[in-house]
Amino acid sequence: MGGGGWLRLLLSLGHLWAPGLRERVLGTLGKATRLRIPLELQQLSLSFGEATWKRDTGDPRRKEVLLRYAGGRPHNYLQGRAQFHSRDFSLELLNTSRQDGQLYEYATSRGQQEEVWQIQLEVYEPVSQPSIEVLSRAPANGSCSLTLNCSARGDSVSYGWACTPPGLCTPPGLCSPRGSLLHLSYPQHNSSLSCSCRATNPVSSLRVSFSASSCAQEPAGRQQQDPCLTPPEDSVGHTIYSQVQRPEKQRGLPPAKLPSCTTIYAAATGQPLATALPPRSPSKEPTTVYASVMLPKA
Template sequence: MHQAERNSQCVLISEPTSQSPSTSGPFQACPLAASSVPLEALKNSMCSRGWEWWLALELLLLPLVLLETSVQDHLVHRLMAVSGSNVSLQIPENLSEKYKQLTWFNTTKQKILEWEWESDKTKYFRSKFETRITFDPQSGALNISDVRKEDSSDYLVRVLMASGTEREWKIPLEVFDPVPKPVIEAKQIKKVDNTCYLTLSCTVPDQSVNYEWYGDSGPLPQEFQRSVLNITLNPQNFSKSFTCQVSNHVSSENATVYFTSSCVLARSFGVTRMASWLVVTAPLVLGFLLT
């Protein structure tokens, strides 16, 4: 065989010589007679195995290549809304790249709508939202009107980009009913000498609320922040009124009872006059909910 022909072959082991096979190096040649296995067949066999090895390596690396075009799942912070309001579920990133298809899901299986670039039309699927939703193809936002507590769910938007990449965002929505106005009931008003032992109960039909009690000068200490207020009053800490404020994540309500003197409940038990500190804190709470 000429030297040029040898260089063009895929040679993985040294060509046998008339001397004994060498055992040095990473490979050990098999002690076969030159006549038992033709040299050309041996080279072709080793070359074929080399290609099989490269093919196996490419298959192992294929998932890493496909990872760039796989689904990217992003979880957005929970969105809270009051029942009866209108909600816009926004994709948190600008869709700067053109997309071919966009699908909104109520669950991973229930489609709400689907928009395709080729037809520029929105297909609405049968669902409880059928008459309460609109879609903005420019931003990809899903708008739901008159939301209800049963609309609380993890919404999923899946976008097929023009490049072939598929992206997903999961948007949790939780809807709360407005907090009802609480009712304060005087469970105990007992005066002993100059000390008044007072027990007030604040109740609302919805139990999943937070309670806060306030006196004339502002909020009471943390240990009093529960539905029932047990407090001992004396001339040093006497308060002319006590207000119970109940709240959830989206709304709040309050009720106030008044005292003409220590342990003497005012006749106008249900007066709706608001304490000055509530006038100050209400805009702050509203601003927090809107941000």
């Protein structure tokens, strides 16, 4: 390259690397991060034959030298922690740590001429798999009101929500996300609502989904059946009577009309003891065990 060509190249580089101009690079905690320089600076390094990678130490009077390149041979001061790629003069940090988040400087020179490229490395922990928690759920005026909270670990995490079908919320403004929280109001009879939360930071993004099946909470406990009713044909029941007693006839009073059934339940589920039950038949008829039967007094 002639003298005029070198002059034009140096002038263009001087405009490109103006004072205070630096590149911003994002690194992922625990992963490799590669610091690159522009093509023009690579060509200049090949011509000059010398280059240096440095980084700040926090002390304005000192810089840490990471690598020196001279005579076509690199000298790596970060053996096992960084790798130099002579093809493009890039420096690769093999296992990025938080301490690596510094200002890096690449300089190439020949004699009194030096060109510098600065890189500000920012290190982030990637987001973990997010989760959705139901903070509140309540029916009101034919609608269901929900408050969901999305959470994930990581640095500088932001959250975004999306629900389908889009026009389900009534009015649509009630599908209102506020950061990790989402407030919903939708028709109580509609169970097709599905929402997804995306957790994002500068180096990663993950999503989790939530489907609304019912607004009301499932009732606690178990329901009791009227013993006078016939169980459905497709059910197999075991009924244990704690006490069955006829009402006592009092002297001098007309006989009272006996109720059709007087039953107190002790339990409605569970496998009865083998000693108290005959072998179970393959039919679906209920099995009844009497704990005690009291006869009326004479």
